Amino acid sequence: MxxxxxxxxxxxxxxxxxxxxxxxxxxxxxxxxxxxxxxxxDFIISHTSEFTRQTGIKVHYVLYPELQLREKEVMDLVSxxxxxxxIALDCVYVSEFAGKGWLVPLDDLLKPEYDTExxxxxxxxxxxxxxxxxxxxxxxEITHLMYRKDIFKERGINVPQTFDELEKVAAQLYNPPxxxxxxxxxxxxxxxxxxxxxxxxxxxxxxFFDKDWxxxxxxxxxxxxTEYYADLxxxxxxxxxxxxxxxxxxxxxxxxxxxxxxxxxxxMTRIENPAKSKIVGKIGYALIPxxxxxxxxxxxxxxxxxxxxxxxxxxxxxxxxxFVQWATSYDIQLDSALQLGVVSSARxxxxxxxxxxxxxxxxxxxxxxxxxxxxxxxAMPQFRPLIPEWRxxxxxxxxxxxxVISGQKSAKEALDWAAKGTERIMRESGKLK
Amino acid sequence: xKKQRGALFLFLTPGFLVMFFIALVPFAFAIFMxxxxxxxxxxxxxxxxxxxxxxxxxxxxxxLNAFRNxxxxxxxxxxxxxxxxxxxxxxFYSTFKRRxxxxxxxxxxxxxxxxxxxxxxxxxxxxxxxxxxxVNYFRSLIGMQPFAFxxxxxxxxxxxxxxxxxxxxxxxxxxxxxxxxxxxxEPFEAATIDRANEFQKFWYLAVPMLRPIFFVAVIFRVxxxxxxxxxxxxxxxxxxxxxxxxxxxxxxLIGISQGGRLSYASAASxxxxxxxxxxxxxxxxxxxxxxxxA
Numbered sequence: 001m002x003x004x005x006x007x008x009x010x011x012x013x014x015x016x017x018x019x020x021x022x023x024x025x026x027x028x029x030x031x032x033x034x035x036x037x038x039x040x041x042d043f044i045i046s047h048t049s050e051f052t053r054q055t056g057i058k059v060h061y062v063l064y065p066e067l068q069l070r071e072k073e074v075m076d077l078v079s080x081x082x083x084x085x086x087i088a089l090d091c092v093y094v095s096e097f098a099g100k101g102w103l104v105p106l107d108d109l110l111k112p113e114y115d116t117e118x119x120x121x122x123x124x125x126x127x128x129x130x131x132x133x134x135x136x137x138x139x140x141e142i143t144h145l146m147y148r149k150d151i152f153k154e155r156g157i158n159v160p161q162t163f164d165e166l167e168k169v170a171a172q173l174y175n176p177p178x179x180x181x182x183x184x185x186x187x188x189x190x191x192x193x194x195x196x197x198x199x200x201x202x203x204x205x206x207x208f209f210d211k212d213w214x215x216x217x218x219x220x221x222x223x224x225x226t227e228y229y230a231d232l233x234x235x236x237x238x239x240x241x242x243x244x245x246x247x248x249x250x251x252x253x254x255x256x257x258x259x260x261x262x263x264x265x266x267x268m269t270r271i272e273n274p275a276k277s278k279i280v281g282k283i284g285y286a287l288i289p290x291x292x293x294x295x296x297x298x299x300x301x302x303x304x305x306x307x308x309x310x311x312x313x314x315x316x317x318x319x320x321x322x323f324v325q326w327a328t329s330y331d332i333q334l335d336s337a338l339q340l341g342v343v344s345s346a347r348x349x350x351x352x353x354x355x356x357x358x359x360x361x362x363x364x365x366x367x368x369x370x371x372x373x374x375x376x377x378x379a380m381p382q383f384r385p386l387i388p389e390w391r392x393x394x395x396x397x398x399x400x401x402x403x404v405i406s407g408q409k410s411a412k413e414a415l416d417w418a419a420k421g422t423e424r425i426m427r428e429s430g431k432l433k
Numbered sequence: 434x435k436k437q438r439g440a441l442f443l444f445l446t447p448g449f450l451v452m453f454f455i456a457l458v459p460f461a462f463a464i465f466m467x468x469x470x471x472x473x474x475x476x477x478x479x480x481x482x483x484x485x486x487x488x489x490x491x492x493x494x495x496x497l498n499a500f501r502n503x504x505x506x507x508x509x510x511x512x513x514x515x516x517x518x519x520x521x522x523x524x525f526y527s528t529f530k531r532r533x534x535x536x537x538x539x540x541x542x543x544x545x546x547x548x549x550x551x552x553x554x555x556x557x558x559x560x561x562x563x564x565x566x567x568v569n570y571f572r573s574l575i576g577m578q579p580f581a582f583x584x585x586x587x588x589x590x591x592x593x594x595x596x597x598x599x600x601x602x603x604x605x606x607x608x609x610x611x612x613x614x615x616x617x618x619e620p621f622e623a624a625t626i627d628r629a630n631e632f633q634k635f636w637y638l639a640v641p642m643l644r645p646i647f648f649v650a651v652i653f654r655v656x657x658x659x660x661x662x663x664x665x666x667x668x669x670x671x672x673x674x675x676x677x678x679x680x681x682x683x684x685x686l687i688g689i690s691q692g693g694r695l696s697y698a699s700a701a702s703x704x705x706x707x708x709x710x711x712x713x714x715x716x717x718x719x720x721x722x723x724x725x726x727a
Contacts, residue, residue, distance in 0.1 A: 071689070078473070096474075177579060186584070188672050190691070239563035240581025242673050252564065392474060392692040399495075403674035408586045414674075417494070425692075429475040 027056030029319040032310065034062050034076070034084040036069045038302075040139045040344055041088070043336040044327045051326045057319045077102045082310035085320040089135040089305040091126035092191070096388035097305070098129040104306040105132040109321035118330065120376040123346035126301050126386070135303035136328040140346035141264040142375040143196060143298035146271065148259050149284035149366060151179075159286045163203060163228065166260075166289045170236035173259040181236030182260045183252045184229075186244045188402040190384075190394025195298045196262055197401050198384050201225040203291025208385050213431040215422040217397070218415035225291075226411040230404040242406035254278060262288055264300075265372045266344050268365060285367040287375055299379040301346065304328065346376070389429050393422040467700035474693030486700035496701060498675050499683035502590060503705070506679055507658045510597040515651060517598070518605030519643075523635045525606070526613040539610065542603040550600070554667030557596045558583065561668075583669050586676040593668055593677060597658065605650045612646040613639060648720040652713060659709055680705045 035041050048059050062084065064072050069088060076083050077097070089097065097103050110116065116124060119137060127135035147159060151173065160166040170181030185193045201217070204225040208217050216222070233241045238252050250267055252258040254277035261267075268285070271277050288297050304327055306320040326332070333345040338355055350356055351373055360369055384390060400414035409417075426432035467486055471479040490496045525542075529535045545553065560566050563581040572580065582592040616639070624634050662681045665671065671678035671686065678686075680701055688698025 067690075186673075188670075188674070239579045240584035243581070243584040243669065255564065257564065388474065395686070395691040399672075399674050402672050403586075406584060406586050406673035406676075408674050408676070428472050 025056075026315065026319045026322060028058070029056075029315055030058045030060065031085040031316065031319050031323055032060045032062060032083060033086040033088075033304075033323070034064065034069065034073055035086075035088045035304075036066050037063055038139055039340050039342045040336055043340055043342075044138070044332060047332065047335075051323065055319075055322055055326075057322060059323060077307065077309050080309055082307065082312065084307055085311040085316050086304055086323055087307050087310075088138075089127070089303050091135075091301045091303070092384070092386065092390055092394075094127055094134055094305075095129050095386050096391075098132070098134045099388060102308055103134040104308045104311060104317055104320075105134060106136065106306065106321060106324070107133050109306070109317060110325060114325050114329075118347050118349050120346045120348065122299060122376055122379045122381050123301050125381040126299065127303055127305075129386075135305035136324055137301040137303040137346045138328055139303075139344040140301040141266050141299070141344060142372060142379060143199060143262055143288060144265050144371045144375050145286045145288050146253065146261050146263070146267065147284050147286065148279065148282055150282040151259055152284065159284065160289050162289050163200070163291050167228075167232060167236075170232060170260065174236045176238075178257065180238040180252070180258045182232060182262075183237055183241055183244060183249045183258045184233060184262050185246055185249055186233055186237075186242040186402060186405045187248075188395070188398035190391055190398055191300070192245060192398060193401045193405075194384065194394050194398045195300070197226070197229050197397075199262070199288055199296045199298055200229045200291065202296035202380065202383050203289075203293055204228070205291070205293035209426075212433075213426050215393070215419040215426070217422075218412070218419040222415055223411045226401060226404055226415060229401070230411065233405050234407065242402055264298075265368070265375070266342070268360075268368055269341055269343060272365065281364065283365075285365065285371050287371050287378070295375075295378050296383045297375040297379050299376070299381060299383065343372075348373075387431075389422075389425050389431070393418070393425050396421045396425075463699045463703060466696050467703050469696050471696045472693045473695055479696070482696075486697050487704070489697070490700055490704065495675055495678070496683060499678045499680045499701070500704070500708075502677060503659065503679040503681075505590060506594055506597070506661065507655055509591070510594045510601070510658050511651060511654045513594075513598050514602045514605050514654060515647075517602050518609055518650070519640070520635065521602075522606045522609035522613060523639050525610055526639075527631060527634075535610075535614075539607060542606055544603070545600045546603050548600070550661075550663035551667050553596065553600055554664040557592075557599075558668045561592060584673050586673050589669055589673060590677045593665055596664055596668070597661065600664075601654060601657070605654060608650045608653075609643060609646060612643055616642050644720070648716060651720065652716055655712060655716065656709070659705070 035045075045061055048061075052058055070090070070093070073084070073087050077100075089103075094103075116133070116136075120140070123137050123140045124133070127133055127137065145159070151157075152159065155173070157169055157172065158165075160169045166182070172181075173179055174181040184196045187193055201222060204221050206217060206221045206225050208215065210216050237244075238258060240248075241252075244252070246263055249261050249263050250270060253261045253267075254271050256278045265285075268283075271283060272280050274280050287295060289295075304324045306317060306324060311317045311320045330347060330349055333347050334350050334353055334356065336342050337345055337350055338359060341359075343360065345351070351369065357369065362369065384394065396418040397415075400409075400418040403409045403414045404411045408414075423432065468481060468483060469479045470482045470485070525535065525538055529538055548556070560568050561582045563569050563579040563584075568582070569579045572578075580588075582588045620638050620642075621634055624638055629637070660681060661679065662685070665677055665679060665682055669677045671682045675683075684698040684701045686692070687694045689695075
């Protein structure tokens, strides 16, 4: 009898505890968010009072410029200080941060009604490491081809579908100094020229490593892809294209002197802005051309993750996850798209929303929405290797590519040098024995 | 005597302690760092490698290129600045005799120096822009094709050197001009009576009398130019390729911004420091010492 009573009481205690666990009261929890200013994040910040009203969680933002954000975050994580509970997370850092145990896996923290399936699969994959999800996308982009629809129509040119056609069209339209054939990023950097170069590298069937982590991007295919990319820009690009950042690509296009560019889909908001562009209404959008091995648009995303160093207690973890879910929710992403005109959401439901479709319709922005959605489908998240070593050897590659475009070195010579450096990096990191 | 020595210690200790902590400790730490193989990107345990980092630097084409670029940058920039500033300062000195006028001129020539390096770098980057820049606009007036100065490996470094010359020649002019003002006027008056022309007064009077100041002007500029980071970073961030990477940029990129090779970057910085010390000594010997004996 006594034993039964004891069991009943024990069960009751356990039940209360479980119920309490399920609905931890997060009211009054303070969380700190390290973030950089973008139209998307500014929108989140300005609407935070709604979140606090709903949940009682107080959010404090620490804003850093783009270049400092990573340094500040890494310093905080390495030192174990843990000043930030939520951190802005560049997709190329996920493997590094997660590998070092700096991030909390979100899979078990997400509410059942939060629909991760709604995100473009490839974008969400950018935030996965060893099968676990470490971040949710705030700002996402994909590269596609933007071309001068008016000129194409006038000259009776079709949108290039293959690398060969791309070169042909660029040559056909090249008429300096009035019009240049094509502009893409030339400036060195793992997120700069390598970002657009990789589409061609993969398109030709290039691989970065063999199965033992020996760099092989300097093989025949790599050389061919790099020569193609450099020749395209050297022969048909505007002067100085070897040091073009995305910014320069954009202004070469909006000033009306470049017929085609390949860059991020969200360029649309600026190249279609009459205050900033001379070619409003004259632009067509399409998927990037395919190489022998297929189409590999550049894909990038910046999201929010929960810091394992900062959010130590269960309560902080839950509050942080709550915030991340709210900040990446359908409502926020749709509102920021409709109110600000930002088009960096990775949610299918936003792209399928009637108001969104009406705003970015196919008449004013021919092909933009369909090519964006299609590009997200065909993209390969691993088009650049998502490994911690990427930042270091990606930058060596960037130097090599810029050297080829600016004519200092042959593709073979430059890539060999980058491969040699990469081999050292892989040895130092322990991947290459 | 003993008491005096005690006082001496007392007065020297604070200065020594400050120097010890702000100069010697970080320096010793940098030397220590350069002798291990720390890479903060990967979690492998660092260990002592002796002079390996230094030896590697001498076979690394990127590192050697950085040292070469630093040498060209400092040598050409400071050299040309000095060659321009010396006669300019004398011209200002002899042309504008009235104090007010000279102050106004000083203010005007000091303008470029007052602009932060980041701003002037961006400004010049835009001026050099092949499509929209003023430099290429003037070239187009005489029928020349647009040229991308900063994207061409042979012209990029020299284009940045020109910015440094534009910005920092005024600094040398100011130093030399204020020293000219401090010189006694009698020799110049006597030379005028002897019907010496302006060039003779400049070459036989002003230059020898200014000689000790050369040291100050040149050494200040050399040390400052060795540390030039902002201008280059803003204009080319080391590119095209590695054509404008100086030692500072190189060390920052591989050590902090694009990698974690802190040990290797420390080794590069220490070699730069040693070179700086040697150069300062050489300059001191040739420009400064002569005057003391004269």
